[in-house]
Amino acid sequence: MAVREDMATLIGRLAIEPMEDVSVESKALAGGSEACAVAMVTVRYRNRAGRPQVFRFVMKHLTGRPAREAEVYERLVSVHAVDVAPRLLAVERTGTDGVFLCLEAIRRTGAWPWREIRMGTVLLGRLAEFHRAAEDEAPLVPDWDYEAELQLMAEHSRAALERCRGNDDLSDLARDLPSLNRIVAALPKLRVQLLSEHPFGRRPIHGDVHSGNVLVRRRGGGDSPILLDWGRTRLASPLEDVSSLLQSLGYWEPEWRRRHDTLLAAYLSAFGMDRTLTTSVRAAYWMAGASNVLAGALLYHLGIAADHRQSPSRRRAAGIAARDALRVIRRASAWWG
Incomplete structure (x- = not known):
């Protein structure tokens, strides 16, 4: 530029x-x-x-x-x-x-700091602090009809998965169409329920928390996580930020996936709740995860996996990421209802 x-x-x-x-x-x-x-x-x-x-x-x-x-x-x-x-x-x-x-300009301490669970716990704590501090600040968030955009992206995602039926390399993904159809059909009601879930409710969130949007910098002799790209900030459930982070880093780091529940409990504690993962918390968490998947992640990965102009390795990686996203949809479908 x-x-x-x-x-x-x-x-x-x-x-x-x-x-x-x-x-x-x-x-x-x-x-x-x-x-x-x-x-x-x-x-x-x-x-x-x-x-x-x-x-x-x-x-x-x-x-x-x-x-x-x-x-x-x-x-x-x-x-x-x-x-x-x-x-x-x-x-x-x-x-x-x-x-x-x-x-x-942030000078990062390293290219990939997320092998350490400790830094993830710090980031989840910082997220919880932001979510709590911004609870009553809805008027500060610029307008964006995110719910309408989410519904449109969900419909596109469903159509993309339908097309996988005719793709020999991706036809196995279409086995998750029943779960995806169920979630897309229920999405308006699902969102209403998620955004009214106590005590999370509907408040300002970052909206795009993933490994590519976090740097770790050194300040005052200690390391500190920094969130980039606040352009998708919106009024939504804080669990959308939490699920986005845990699912993103769980894809890359097996330890994050193994410690998933411990990390989620750490966020709840920092948010001021009991660390117990109750049925209602788990259900809301997977609804938030499904919302993230349908906001564009699944559509993106399916598009790359089906594009023969991409390298075989990139298409293969996108297929794995799509399967991981559909795992979240299956979980949400199992909890919904």
């Missing part, structure tokens, strides 16, 4: 001291799937004493619905999630629906 000339004023506002001999370098970053572009911006300059200095920040170019992430940061994250999100540096609106979102 090229840094526009009118960003010079913005960079000047971000500087902590007067700058001379300024040069700006922009490097595109992966991730931020809903953004038009994401870049690491490096600013090199000399201060008044003539010493070379450097500061970096992340710039996201957002348009349309994803541009609401800037409002999420301004209204909600900068107040209730300061310990678990990159610091907001600036928002520059460019037109009727465009925005540049400038965020603190």
Whole structure:
């Protein structure tokens, strides 16, 4: 993403001291799937004493619905999630629906910190703190008719699984059509029940918690998890965040899957509940997991698995991920009703 000339004023506002001999370098970053572009911006300059200095920040170019992430940061994250999100540096609106979102650049401690269950427990605790702090802050969340979008994505997911009947490589996945049909048909009632489940209810959540959206940084001699990409923040059940994290990391790390119930209980404790996984908590958890699967994950994995333009290894991995997603649907179907 090229840094526009009118960003010079913005960079000047971000500087902590007067700058001379300024040069700006922009490097595109992966991730931020809903953004038009994401870049690491490096600013090199000399201060008044003539010493070379450097500061970096992340710039996201957002348009349309994803541009609401800037409002999420301004209204909600900068107040209730300061310990678990990159610091907001600036928002520059460019037109009727465009925005540049400038965020603190996070230096990660390692590429993959999730072999340690301890860090997962810390992250679940931070999530619980955010969910509790934001309980009464629904007015701070920008509008988004997520329920209508979820229903549409669920119908597309069902159609994609139907097509697997005619695919020799994926026909076995179609055995889960009865469970998927049941959940998709019941989705409006399921969502009403999930969002009224006490004490979780309907409150602001991150909305896209998975291994690709979490970094671990070192601060004050300790490691701290940081959640990225707050563009899917919405009013929903906190269990949607919890299920998304546990299912995502359980796919990659066998220990997370083995310790699944222990980690879920750790979240409940941090949320202020008894650690006991009651029948109602388990049912709500799997309903939340099914919601996540139908929000696009299953459709994405089925699309990759059926696309012969993809490499065999990528198609195989997508097929495994689709099977894992359908396992969640089977669990939800068993609990529903």
